[in-house]
Amino acid sequence: xxxxxxxxxxxxxxxxxxxxxxxxxxxxxxxxxxxxxxxxxxxxxxxxxxxxxxxxxxxxxxxxxxxxxxxxxxxxxxxxxxxxxxxxxxxxxxxxxxxxxxxxxxxxxxxxxxxxxxxxxxxxxxx
Amino acid sequence: xxxxxxxxxxxxxxxxxxxxxxxxxxxxxxxxxxxxxxxxxxxxxxxxxxxxxxxxxxxxxxxxxxxxxxxxxxxxxxxxxxxxxxxxxxxxxxxxxxxxxxxxxxxxxxxxxxxxxxxxxxxxxxxxxxxxxxxxxxxxxxxxxxxxxxxxxxxxxxxxxxxxxxxxxxxxxxxxxxxxxxxxxxxxxxxxxxxxxxxxxxxxxxxxxxxxxxxxxxxxxxxxxxxxx
Amino acid sequence: xxxxxxxxxxxxxxxxxxxxxxxxxxxxxxxxxxxxxxxxxxxxxxxxxxxxxxxxxxxxxxxxxxxxxxxxxxxxxxxxxxxxxxxxxxxxxxxxxxxxxxxxxxxxxxxxxxxxxxxxxxxxxxxxxxxxxxxxxxxxxxxxxxxxxxxxxxxxxxxxxxxxxxxxxxxxxxxxxxxxxxxxxxxxxxxxxxxxxxxxxxxxxxxxxxxxxxxxxxxxxxxxxxxxxxxxxxxxxxxxxxxxxxxxxxxxxxxxxxxxxxxxxxxxxxxxxxxxxxxxxxxxxxxxxxxxxxxxxxxx
Amino acid sequence: xxxxxxxxxxxxxxxxxxxxxxxxxxxxxxxxxxxxxxxxxxxxxxxxxxxxxxxxxxxxxxxxxxxxxxxxxxxxxxxxxxxxxxxxxxxxxxxxxxxxxxxxxxxxxxxxxxxxxxxxxxxxxxxxxxxxxxxxxxxxxxxxxxxxxxxxxxxxxxxxxxxxxxxxxxxxxxxxxxxxxxxxxxxxxxxxxxxxxxxxxxxxxxxxxxxxxxxxxxxxxxxxxxxxxxxxxxxxxxxxxxxxxxxx
Numbered sequence: 001x002x003x004x005x006x007x008x009x010x011x012x013x014x015x016x017x018x019x020x021x022x023x024x025x026x027x028x029x030x031x032x033x034x035x036x037x038x039x040x041x042x043x044x045x046x047x048x049x050x051x052x053x054x055x056x057x058x059x060x061x062x063x064x065x066x067x068x069x070x071x072x073x074x075x076x077x078x079x080x081x082x083x084x085x086x087x088x089x090x091x092x093x094x095x096x097x098x099x100x101x102x103x104x105x106x107x108x109x110x111x112x113x114x115x116x117x118x119x120x121x122x123x124x125x126x127x
Numbered sequence: 128x129x130x131x132x133x134x135x136x137x138x139x140x141x142x143x144x145x146x147x148x149x150x151x152x153x154x155x156x157x158x159x160x161x162x163x164x165x166x167x168x169x170x171x172x173x174x175x176x177x178x179x180x181x182x183x184x185x186x187x188x189x190x191x192x193x194x195x196x197x198x199x200x201x202x203x204x205x206x207x208x209x210x211x212x213x214x215x216x217x218x219x220x221x222x223x224x225x226x227x228x229x230x231x232x233x234x235x236x237x238x239x240x241x242x243x244x245x246x247x248x249x250x251x252x253x254x255x256x257x258x259x260x261x262x263x264x265x266x267x268x269x270x271x272x273x274x275x276x277x278x279x280x281x282x283x284x285x286x287x288x289x290x291x292x293x294x295x296x297x298x299x300x301x302x303x304x305x306x307x308x309x310x311x312x313x314x315x316x317x318x319x320x321x322x323x324x325x326x327x328x329x330x331x332x333x334x335x336x337x338x339x340x341x342x343x344x345x346x347x348x349x350x351x352x353x354x355x356x
Numbered sequence: 357x358x359x360x361x362x363x364x365x366x367x368x369x370x371x372x373x374x375x376x377x378x379x380x381x382x383x384x385x386x387x388x389x390x391x392x393x394x395x396x397x398x399x400x401x402x403x404x405x406x407x408x409x410x411x412x413x414x415x416x417x418x419x420x421x422x423x424x425x426x427x428x429x430x431x432x433x434x435x436x437x438x439x440x441x442x443x444x445x446x447x448x449x450x451x452x453x454x455x456x457x458x459x460x461x462x463x464x465x466x467x468x469x470x471x472x473x474x475x476x477x478x479x480x481x482x483x484x485x486x487x488x489x490x491x492x493x494x495x496x497x498x499x500x501x502x503x504x505x506x507x508x509x510x511x512x513x514x515x516x517x518x519x520x521x522x523x524x525x526x527x528x529x530x531x532x533x534x535x536x537x538x539x540x541x542x543x544x545x546x547x548x549x550x551x552x553x554x555x556x557x558x559x560x561x562x563x564x565x566x567x568x569x570x571x572x573x574x575x576x577x578x579x580x581x582x583x584x585x586x587x588x589x590x591x592x593x594x595x596x597x598x599x600x601x602x603x604x605x606x607x608x609x610x611x612x613x614x615x616x617x618x619x620x621x622x623x624x625x626x627x628x629x630x631x632x633x634x635x636x637x638x639x640x641x642x643x644x645x646x647x648x649x650x651x652x653x654x655x656x
Numbered sequence: 657x658x659x660x661x662x663x664x665x666x667x668x669x670x671x672x673x674x675x676x677x678x679x680x681x682x683x684x685x686x687x688x689x690x691x692x693x694x695x696x697x698x699x700x701x702x703x704x705x706x707x708x709x710x711x712x713x714x715x716x717x718x719x720x721x722x723x724x725x726x727x728x729x730x731x732x733x734x735x736x737x738x739x740x741x742x743x744x745x746x747x748x749x750x751x752x753x754x755x756x757x758x759x760x761x762x763x764x765x766x767x768x769x770x771x772x773x774x775x776x777x778x779x780x781x782x783x784x785x786x787x788x789x790x791x792x793x794x795x796x797x798x799x800x801x802x803x804x805x806x807x808x809x810x811x812x813x814x815x816x817x818x819x820x821x822x823x824x825x826x827x828x829x830x831x832x833x834x835x836x837x838x839x840x841x842x843x844x845x846x847x848x849x850x851x852x853x854x855x856x857x858x859x860x861x862x863x864x865x866x867x868x869x870x871x872x873x874x875x876x877x878x879x880x881x882x883x884x885x886x887x888x889x890x891x892x893x894x895x896x897x898x899x900x901x902x903x904x
Contacts, residue, residue: 010570010573010574011550011570011573012570038532041528041532042528042529042532044550045524045525045528045550045551046528046550046551047387047528047550047551047552047553047569048532048553049386049553049568050550050553050569050570053570
């Protein structure tokens with residue numbers, strides 16, 4: 001993972017999102033141990049406190065759970081929680097931006113839906 | 128000397144606040160562990176020289192007794208009334224005199240001419256009843272010092288001959304002394320009895336020579352010499 | 357327990373106050389970045405913390421004791437700065453040996469490895485080093501001594517970019533392995549901010565900000581747009597910096613205490629929001645209120 | 657947080673070890689000065705000659721006094737150098753406080769005095785050795801000493817050197833405290849000597865102080881005097897240094 005310090009997002013948010021993606025992609029499966037704050041700090045060259053903050057966000061959202069003295073583990077519902085969250089937040093704001101841009105460009109609702117359907121077909125064709 | 132020393136001190140004091148002294152005294156000339164080795168080498172050389180100096184010294188040193196200030200003062204006091212003592216014929220009672228050499232000459236006839244070829248010595252002549260056929264000549268001298276060292280022995284007696292009726296007193300050989308004197312630095316002498324002697328000794332002090340001649344009482348004297356009786 | 361605590365500390369040189377009623381407290385085992393313009397009192401503060409100087413008034417505590425002339429504080433603290441004095445007679449290897457003798461936690465293995473990594477010469481003297489090399493060597497001393505309070509004052513001056521990166525990485529790794537309280541002062545916040553936990557911003561000898569560095573990132577926001585729109589919208593907001601740009605547009609750095617509604621309103625009137633790097637933010641926060649460098653030319 | 661406990665003596669011992677290494681340049685200057693002093697001394701300190709018609713003499717004096725004078729200057733200036741800013745700050749590169757720094761300095765200067773005293777005694781013997789090789793002259797040593805007197809002499813040399821380090825340390829601290837002393841101190845010394853000449857008087861303050869030590873013929877009393885005076889002088893120096901910043 002490469003951190004982007006120019007990004008709008010704080011580093012701990014970037015870390016949290018990266019871990020979510022790893023969990024969604026099943027690089028880390030449920031009930032598996034995730035990286036400790038120190039491992040993250042060393043990997044990403046950041047302060048351990050920052051790394052801990054990223055982990056704590058996920059713990060607060062029940063994506064991770066703590067085992068005393070052992071570290072943090074991926075919870076069983078992790079994938080589900082992440083999916084819901086992304087749908088509610090990330091997707092929603094992306095859609096809002098999409099709609100705003102379409103307004104700017106005077107793209108009608110129908111045209112927009114058509115564009116989305118086409119993009120979806122392309123993605124399927126690729127995979 | 129002390130003023131020069133102080134001046135030097137002040138100059139060095141002034142220098143010590145410049146970069147110069149830091150270079151010399153804090154020595155940036157040599158750095159690293161090299162210094163320690165060089166210094167150790169220096170120390171060993173010094174130690175060798177020190178040991179050598181202790182081994183050599185004994186035979187090479189100048190022969191002479193070292194006198195204390197008190198002894199010298201005492202000798203000076205004695206020497207101050209040596210004349211009256213001798214003049215009054217009590218040479219045996221005189222203190223502070225060294226009897227260096229004596230001669231005895233058989234006398235032919237009743238005449239004695241004393242002839243000095245040596246201006247240095249004082250001649251005293253005593254007529255003695257107990258002597259009949261002989262002349263007794265004795266060379267005395269007071270102490271000679273050089274820097275507190277008794278060098279009385281260094282001065283030879285004059286050559287004295289009786290040639291017919293003439294008693295010839297020849298000058299002694301010329302004495303030359305070349306010396307080198309080494310003294311330890313002041314902390315070494317401070318607690319010694321000579322500690323208070325700051326000056327460089329007493330320089331040179333040559334003793335007086337007396338030629339004391341005893342002749343038979345009925346002799347007829349001529350020539351040099353002070354006749355006591 | 358706080359490792360270092362300043363309580364209304366003032367340090368005056370004659371009438372000029374280098375520190376003016378400065379108060380803060382550093383928690384244990386945190387890396388704190390000390391940021392401020394030249395003359396903000398950073399070095400003065402650090403030297404007082406290290407016990408090299410005496411404060412004029414106020415109370416300073418390091419490990420609960422007054423640091424000035426304090427042997428306990430000295431034994432548990434090391435300050436690495438640019439005018440660090442090292443004996444001219446010693447070569448670098450001997451200096452490290454001496455440091456090992458003085459500092460209880462000294463790690464000679466680490467010191468030697470860093471020493472070799474940065475290609476220093478053990479026979480070299482400290483005075484013979486170039487500025488960058490000297491600071492590299494000093495930094496090694498700072499790391500290997502593992503003091504409970506380690507202070508770096510502008511540690512990377514003169515180092516080239518590669519060495520700076522390596523140094524901060526080494527600092528972080530050693531900190532993770534042996535947590536301790538570290539203060540780093542630097543002109544270049546961007547190069548250190550990732551490894552910092554807290555940031556302490558000084559301005560005119562006073563504490564301006566003291567917060568986790570991640571909060572600083574959300575402390576301010578940039579708003580830009582048409583000049584009139586900005587000017588009217590800015591009323592009621594705390595503005596740290598504002599400058600006019602080309603084409604009648606303006607740019608302002610404001611306190612990030614906006615509600616979603618406020619943002620919505622602003623966006624409707626054509627204003628755009630963006631974030632600002634911590635380094636730039638600190639520059640704006642600590643600038644003297646004399647406008648920008650542009651004003652110098654405008655008035656001329 | 658684990659904090660290192662320190663004791664003053666421990667730190668002083670560490671600093672002393674540190675100074676043995678970091679001040680070793682002083683022994684180079686000692687060496688240079690001694691060699692220089694021996695060379696100066698080889699010219700002799702003067703001599704005398706004279707005689708009468710039956711006798712002539714010629715005498716040269718040599719003594720360890722020039723070397724001793726150089727050593728005293730060395731002790732004095734070395735102590736001043738120790739008080740200069742660069743050397744004081746060296747201490748604070750590592751663990752130190754004022755007291756430990758002063759104690760380590762005094763310990764080091766004491767050690768330097770011992771080294772100075774021993775090398776002086778040896779250098780003086782070396783001079784004697786080279787004088788012995790002047791073959792055309794007879795050699796006298798003015799005061800042949802017993803072993804006890806030698807030992808006392810060596811101890812006295814070391815004590816004199818130590819006294820001079822104390823004076824140097826005070827002078828150095830005064831100058832560090834206020835540069836005006838760079839003018840005042842030589843001024844006082846010169847002024848005192850000048851007055852001495854002007855008034856033709858026997859003693860002045862400076863000379864009186866010297867006599868206080870030089871005239872002492874009891875070794876024990878001398879030791880006591882020097883140790884007390886050194887302690888006092890070092891004490892004043894330490895007190896003066898209290899107004900200096902530890903390090904800037």
